[in-house]
Amino acid sequence: MKILISDPIEQSCVDILTREGFQVDAKPGIPANELKSIIGDYDALVVRSGTKVTADIIAQAKNMKVIGRAGAGVDNIDVEAASRRGIIVMNTPGGNTISTAEHTVSLLLSLARNIPHAQMSLIQGKWERKKYMGTELFGKTLGVVGLGKVGREVAVRCQSFGMNVIGFDPVLSSDVALKLKIELVSLDEIYRRSDFITVHTPLNDETRGLLNEKTIAQCKKGVRLINCARGGIIDEAALLAALNSGQVSGAALDVYMSEPPKDNPLVQHPHIVCTPHLGASTEEAQEKVAIQIAEQIADALHDRGISGAVNAVALQAGIPNEIKPYLSLAETLGSLQAQLMKGTLREITIETRGELLQKHHELLADGVLKGLFSRLMSEPVNYINAPIIAASMGIHISEKKERDSENYSHLLTVEYSTDVEERIFAGTVFGTTKPRIVRIDSFYFEVNPEGILLFYTNTDKPGMLAQVGSILASEKINIAGLALGRSNFGGKALTVVSVDNPISDGVLAKMNSIDGIFEAKVISL
16 A cells, blocks of 8 residues: 655654555655645555645545544644545644643743843844843733643643643533642633733634634733634734733734734734744654654554544444434534533533434444534544543533433433533434434424524514514525524524524624524534
8 A cells, every 4th residue: 555745754654654564655845736646546645734635635535545644733634525535534632732832831931031032132232131121920820721731731831830820611620620720710710810821722613813802802901922722713913903002011922823924913023922833843742743643544554443533434434324424413412512502511411312322322422522522622532532531621421321212213412511501402313314403402493403503592572583684684694594492482482593604793793682682693513
């Protein structure tokens, strides 16, 4: 079998794959058109972040079995297109954790003591000690947004400086936080109390622009911000304005909304410390992920087992076709929970009804957790590590198995509790391939769980849907589907509207201002 390496990588990766009996062709920096023309000859592809593995390239990968990313993020790989072709996409979770955490702390220290700017001043022959007066970390409050592997490593290191560490994470239990000596607080508390804020979340609809004009205004005046996670979590235009006004006294960035950041005024700003996405760029991290991806690919191609897979293809080969739609449904229910959930998660109960679902209960539970954590964690999540993540975050997982369902031959139900709410989601599969959400809390209906969905609760009275529809029409947002459930006439109702176009925050605010609507929220499935 033939393996192509299209990005620069350590020789250890090539050596391992060669010893395993593969023909290895290293073509770092290969142009996209050339990659497209030769990809059909290869059984596996190894990339870092440079190669963009698009749907067009995957369409030509006739013999491809595995795409391996030597690193954590798979943003540069069209995972959905690979899954459709039955290609396993795998990454190397955890290999970059320490390097990224150390780089975060390096930027924090550089920011506090103005190290890069002071050095440049000295190189220019100046001696500006007063200009580059710094601030101590001791006794300051660090707010960590996202307490996955990297966030926790950052917290431990900053505690050694005598910093008071507070954190926000929707799935970390208070017991685990207590052991880590981290005070769990709300995002509003993070903004209000922190002298420094560092973000360690994935980039998705919930976290894009998390630190924006509104939330930065809630922060302490003179707060300092650090982002070594993903570009876009901090709104760059809002950050620039806050730096110029003095609301933010300094920021340190390793990632950007567009990379490399061309004509970005932040890079030149006197109160910014910038690095070119170096979080994982250490000799140790690069060697680790090179060895790890080579071993994972060799194991997969030699049928010795699969690890690090980020898509379901790796598991689906060994399970019956009739359970695959329910596995997709399980992930969907987890993703739905992640986007609608309020507060800090404490417990999840996963209930299966029907013999088929009970037989695959563990797999379906892993699917729910994968869908949940993939939306909430910055670290890679797959079916193998999802239950391990749940345990490490102190989340209690319960199971229920019922023989029959009143209305459906097979029903998958997810109940969860946080510190502020308890909710229930349930779904089934119509026919053989059509997942449907059939229950949310006390409301029963049938929702096709895909695309952009508008959820809103309201008083059950005439004219509510008309007002929402009018707002959508005025914004030229087309309605593709509609489902409505209600408790009783004149009581509370839940409406789910499927739309063809994105709904902006401004449009959502108009809906939330309608008399009789309790809450409107947009999710993506």
